[in-house]
Amino acid sequence: MSDRAKRNTLLSLFIVLHLVVIFPGFFSTQGYAEQARDLPFSPPTRVHFIRPDGHLSLCPFVYGWNQAALDAGGYDVDRSQIYPLRFFTTGSPYTIITGITASTHLLGVDSPGRLFLFGTDDLGRDEFSRMLYGGRISILAGWIGTAIALFTGAIVGLISGYSGRWVDSVTMRLVELFMALPWLYLLFAVRAILPLRIETTDTFILLIAVVGIIGWARPARLVRSMVLSAKERNFVLAARAMGASNFHILRKHILPQVLALLLTMAAYLIPQFILAEVTLSFLGLGIGEPVPSWGTLLAELQKYTVLVNYWWMYAPGIALVALFLIYHWASSAIQQKVGVPLT
């Protein structure tokens, strides 16, 4: 594959993945909190193409559950119940952005058929839909955290590198202090002093803000080093000789040099902050039930019985690995193109 084709594949993967996760309502097959209490830990529903009579079906379909098997605590299909897959079906309503609701889903089957692409969890909730909604929370956490960290880091780095002297010394010592902080314990401490009654989503946003604020130190240091070298370049010296203001030089000559670095940094930081959210939720400090995040979904795997019996509960973990790989490739691609070191 040529470099260009590779880049395009990567880009489209990146976009599709984010679209799916940013609009989970449409791509999911049901709501994240919908419980099918008679179907806990149901294995993934198999999609069939061959009818029971051996003929090929143009429209893929799923079978219903065999009630006798369900009553006995097992899962078996009933081949007399056939539910064809339908596109753009109407299902449970969801919110696209606050105030705008819709109920069209990409994929579904007619009631009383059930489509659990990735199986169900202990309360009979669709793991696939929960994974998509969970991804929204986790990726959003990564993005917000990164935005805060980069914004703070860039400003501190620009000022520190450009002014030099004592400003530089003071900010760099501060950076070292922040880099030495054990962030996980800091988060535990922050969670402990937060009021208990705040909404779970607010807790979550606060925590992410904390992650972002702690994470600014490394970008600040990198930006500073870029600024230090940029400000000695000839065109900067020339601009200064011509009487350009500091603000003008920073904005017109130095910031553009740093932007590429920030972009690479973002691709590198986002997965780290996603991981931070996952870790927190895994430890029970993240967003509360029934709202899913990849961390809370993976927390189910702490139970031995889930770990050994229900392989489909690993799905969010696989999604996490895939997402990290994509970000890793993206960050190396940007790095190659702009040629900035990341350490």
Next chain:
Amino acid sequence: MSTRHSSRSRFRRVLTCPAIFLVAALLAAASSSAQDKQPPPEVGHPGGRITVALPTDPKTLNPILAVDTTSREVIGTMQADLVHINRQTQRTEPALASSWKVSPDGRKYTLGLRRDVKFSDGAPFTADDVVFTFQLYLDEALSSPQRDLLVIDNKPITVRKIDAYTVEFDLTKPYGPGERIFDSLAILPKHSLEAAYRDHKLGEIWGVSAKPEEIAGLGPFRLKSYVAGQQLLLERNPNYWRKDANGTPLPYLNELLFTVVATGDAQVIRFKSGETQILERVGADLFNQLQKENSSQAQCLYDVGPGLEFVFLLLNMNSLDATKHADIAAKQSWFRDLKFREAVSLAMDRKGMVRLVYGGRATPIWGNVSPGNKLWLSANIQHPDRSIDQAKALLKSDGFSWDANGMLLDQQKHPVTFTVIVSSSNTQRTKIATIAQDDLKQLGIDVKVVPLEFRALVDRVMNTHDYDAVLMNLVNGDVDPTPEMGLWRSSGEMHLWDMGEKTPATPWESELDKLMESQMTTTDYASRKKLYDRVQEIVAQNLPLIFLLSPDILVGAQSTVGNFQPGILDPYALWNVDEQFLRPAGATCR
């Protein structure tokens, strides 16, 4: 909950916080019952060692101070009581007291003590030890958790020595539960504790780091060695007083080893590999998994049935300072409305909770008495099926309505929404809350579930009353109704739904007060049962707590353990450890 509270209450919270206990089993009807048909214990062979996993280190080996389940479990095997409850029959049996007589008014108990009994250090046991022991338990300065059980109607019981082997207890009032009061109260050696007691140093001795020879007891085992964080090894007490049917001295086992294994998963793995012989307090999902994998029948797994724990939803009906808690006070018009509580109860999918959260290893309940308590369960309690339609009809008849989005509105057209707090360390409880949340959503009620750290939760329920609703559990110390005095009496310290009532707020609460008082001082089982049946009826009708389910007691033992007879009263598996023995390999389960 603070230790102070746990010692005051006659309930114990388990699961959420293993460090908090309450007073061991006491009381239950002394009457005969249908469940007494138990075969006599098998005659075993001496020798061998049984290993049991503990979730944490015991905090102390001092029976006066022990408040956590782990410490009490260990102490139970090192100490003995005057009268013991057989965990299988739930009836009392003579222990250090070989006989007892009750005065005609039911107030005075004269106990004849066993002669020729020696402590593990060789000193003789006499009435002086009994009098001294009760002096310790009743000493307010020591604030022993057992003290509360020995104070009947605000008056401490008194003990008098009649001769070297006879003591007389004055219970200050006729007392329904009778001699069950003596169960699990360890009798302590006066000769080794008196000096420390005089010097006010009782709190510092018999800690886990004590030398084995410092600790003397009357139980089947005595301390041999302790390695913090790893294990506690007990050896057989050669002076133990019990003998089996053939006259062989008990206990059969040479050693009893407690190892510290922190998580349930790890405990199950050790049990499966045969490293531990007895598995106590196993979770339902692990129990089911073990059963599935146990094709060789090397392990015997017992579902002893529903225990004395009940899980319930509690709506805050406390009188609140309206300026400080205006938001909660506004919701209390719903919570105090019986039809609202009935609708909430009707919407609860109890069977779903049992199936999804406990894998079927629990029982749905509609009243305060668990079906495991066969002596006291009332047959008249209704078990209405879950019905969202009926619940909605009930709300409608009460003036509630629904908006265009299906959300419930109260009589003043305010949306009905509240938060349920739940202990964050208990995943089962959070799951139940998630199911309840979905159930109430079907009524149009928007419920938020807020997991809180356990102590913060208890503080809100017991002290600040700063909550809308809470999903929690209580565990009775015994099958007898008397430990529930604190819960049902309007002035009780565990009167959770409306704490610190000066006078009963409703006619049914005042009836509860009278019923509970008179059942405590009635000694005849049939009359007490009638009174307590009425209590159950009132509770089920008025729903001060919305009862959900009662989890099963699940235990396991290697098939080689003989005389393993688990019961629903704590300690479930080790209560008869003196009779337990090891069979040769290849044995089959009972």
